Every structure is written in structure tokens, then in C-alpha cells.
Amino acid sequence: MTASGALRAVILAGAALLTIFFILPARAQPAPGAHEVRKGEGLYAVAGRVRYEGVTRFQVVIGIYRANQEVFPDGNINVLREGQILRVPSRDEVAAIAPAEAARLWQSLTAKPAPPPAPPVAAVKPAPAVVAPPKPPAVPLGREEAAKRYREGLALARRGDDHGALRAFLEAGESGHGLAQRKLGEIYDKGNTAVTRDYETALKWYQKAREQGIEIPKPFVRAPR
Secondary structure, eight states, X not given: OOHHXXXXXXXXXXXXXXXXXXXXXXXXXOOOSEEEOOTTOOHHHHHHTOOOTTOOHHHHHHHHHHHTGGGSGGGOGGGOOTTOEEEOOOHHHHHTSOHHHHHHHHHHHHTSOOOOOOOOOOOOOOOOOOOOOOOOOXXXXXXXXXXHHHHHHHHHHHTTOHHHHHHHHHHHHHTTOHXXXXXXXHHHHHOXXXXXXXXXXXXXXXXXXHHXXXXXXXXXXXXXX
């Protein structure tokens, strides 16, 4: 083979490669049976990834839309989410849709507005649990036992055990211990983790303490809420 013949063969081979590279992708290619929606991808973009010979992009769009009705509630095509799997119809299914009909349906689908973004869910702070106050002892305590329970209540309050302290003060207060009664008035006047603020109950316990000869600051000023 002469040099000119070899050169001619190389040029023809290169031209053939270029033809394969540029022409074949434009021809019909098998579409996958499913497509996973990517971030920011809409239905029209998804249809652009499906290449069928002899059909328009609108036909592909409507074909995908009809094959995935459950993904588009109320016919809204603006609700695609990343990660959703769409079934891709075959070429025969797509070609069965008339081009004019596909264009008309696409125009009607795009006329629907996109849904408004969902409002942020406000954090709802749970209401504090209402704990019923402990019941007073069925049998009143003796003087020494009531004084002992009062001292135990003070110790529990210092340790931060409001519930235990309240039980101790109630047992002592119901048994006539004046200092425990005044302490109960203070607890109900301010409230803590064991009880909510209760002005009327606070006045009741202050009055009981006064009757026992316990000094209550006068005038009694209700703690600000």
C-alpha cells in the first residue's frame, strides 16, 4: 500500500469514529425501567434523560406522568422529591400518546401552581405535669413525731427533694406543728417542683400557723406572680 493510500485509510477510519461518537447518542437508546429523582430535578428534566426515537419530549413527559399517578397528587407535577423512584414507560407506551395531545396536557399541568412551602412546626413546650399533693396522715402525729417530721422536711428541702419535703411538712402541719404550717404557707405562696402556686392554700396555712402562735410578717404581702 502506498503512503497516500495509508493516509487515506487513516482519515476514513477517523471519520467513521467521529460518526459513531456524534451520531449514535442521538439515536434511540433503551431507557431504564426506573429513574431515581435527583436533587432539584423536575418532571421535564427527568423526561430529558429518556431518549426514544420518533417521539417528542412532551410525549415522554406525559408518559412518565401517567405511569406514576400516585406520585402526583391532584395532578400536581411540582411535588417531586429527591430519592423518589419513577417508572419509565416503554417506547410503545410513549408513542401511543399523540404529540398534540401531549403538548396540550403538558400545558395544562404546568398551569397548576407549585404548592406553598410547609410552615415550620413551632416547638411546643410540654406543660409541666401536675402532681397531686400528698394526703395528710390518717392519724395525727404526736408533738415529738410532728417536730421530727418538720426537721426531716427541712433536711429534704436543703437536698432539693421538694416532694419529700412537702410530705414531711404536711404530716407535721396537719398534726398542728406551727412552724411546719408556716413553711407550708411559704411553699404554696411561691410554688416549687412539687406544687404550683396557690394563694388561697398559702393563706390557709399562714392562718393555721398564727393560731399556733407563730409570727407571720404583717402585712402579709402576696409574692408577685
